Amino acid sequence: MNPSEPHFLKKLSAIAELRCATSGPAHDFLHVRRVVDTARRIAEAEGADHAVVVPAALLHELFNHPKGHPESHLSGEVCAEHARVVLVAEGCAQDLVEPICEAIRVHPFSRGILPGTIEGRVLQDADRLDAIGAIGIARCFATCAEMGRPLYASDDPFCRTRLPDDKSWGLDHFYKKLLLIPEQLHTKTARAMADSRVETMRAFLASLQNELGLGR
Numbered sequence: 001m002n003p004s005e006p007h008f009l010k011k012l013s014a015i016a017e018l019r020c021a022t023s024g025p026a027h028d029f030l031h032v033r034r035v036v037d038t039a040r041r042i043a044e045a046e047g048a049d050h051a052v053v054v055p056a057a058l059l060h061e062l063f064n065h066p067k068g069h070p071e072s073h074l075s076g077e078v079c080a081e082h083a084r085v086v087l088v089a090e091g092c093a094q095d096l097v098e099p100i101c102e103a104i105r106v107h108p109f110s111r112g113i114l115p116g117t118i119e120g121r122v123l124q125d126a127d128r129l130d131a132i133g134a135i136g137i138a139r140c141f142a143t144c145a146e147m148g149r150p151l152y153a154s155d156d157p158f159c160r161t162r163l164p165d166d167k168s169w170g171l172d173h174f175y176k177k178l179l180l181i182p183e184q185l186h187t188k189t190a191r192a193m194a195d196s197r198v199e200t201m202r203a204f205l206a207s208l209q210n211e212l213g214l215g216r
Contacts, residue, residue: 011090012058019062024146026139031130032061038193039126043119045189051096052119056103057126059083080105115186125190128181133197136178137204144170157212158205171208174201 020029039057043050063079080101087097103120106113107127115121131139144151152171156162164175178201182194 008090009054012055015086016058016062025142027061027064032058034130035060035126038129039122042122042125042187042189046118046122046187048118048122052099052103053122056100056123059086060104060107060123060127076105076108121186125185125187128185129190129193132178132181132194133200137201140173141170158209174205
């Protein structure tokens with residue numbers, strides 16, 4: 001079965017939604033849908049194969065180790081194997097199973113892997129774009145609440161005199177990861193999409209500084 005066929009994609013979507021049913025808002029099916037939509041846009045502009053990109057985006061959250069798990073960095077590899085089982089069971093064209101699984105395997109931010117294919121780079125860019133901007137702010141603090149971390153460090157909320165530690169404070173994640181994402185995007189299309197999202201995050205940080213009486 002060709003992964004670009006609507007019926008096939010609908011089946012993958014249903015499987016992905018079911019798997020995400022117990023996920024928190026940072027990695028739920030709404031996140032998957034956003035990544036799929038963004039991946040489609042980037043793939044169209046960059047000439048990537050939709051038959052690889054779209055199924056990979058749909059299945060990229062089939063499995064995640066919990067935050068803080070000692071093997072959380074291996075979530076992408078485990079997820080790729082889960083995706084392989086689904087794709088084979090659903091009759092995916094054999095020559096597309098490996099490219100789809102490879103894109104999923106290398107997509108996580110924590111691995112720091114440079115994908116060897118344009119399809120892998122598109123999925124990685126789409127997933128990273130969903131970590132910044134207004135939705136990125138919401139996802140950051142949803143994760144912060146899920147892990148029971150304070151919103152910010154009371155003595156230095158904006159990491160002015162210390163290295164960011166996002167395992168201890170939610171706001172530190174901006175300085176540890178989120179503000180660094182644009183320079184790590186692979187495609188011209190994704191970098192252009194990132195511009196307004198970065199402005200949104202910087203405006204949020206400026207407003208928060210003012211509300212905390214710390215100015216700039």
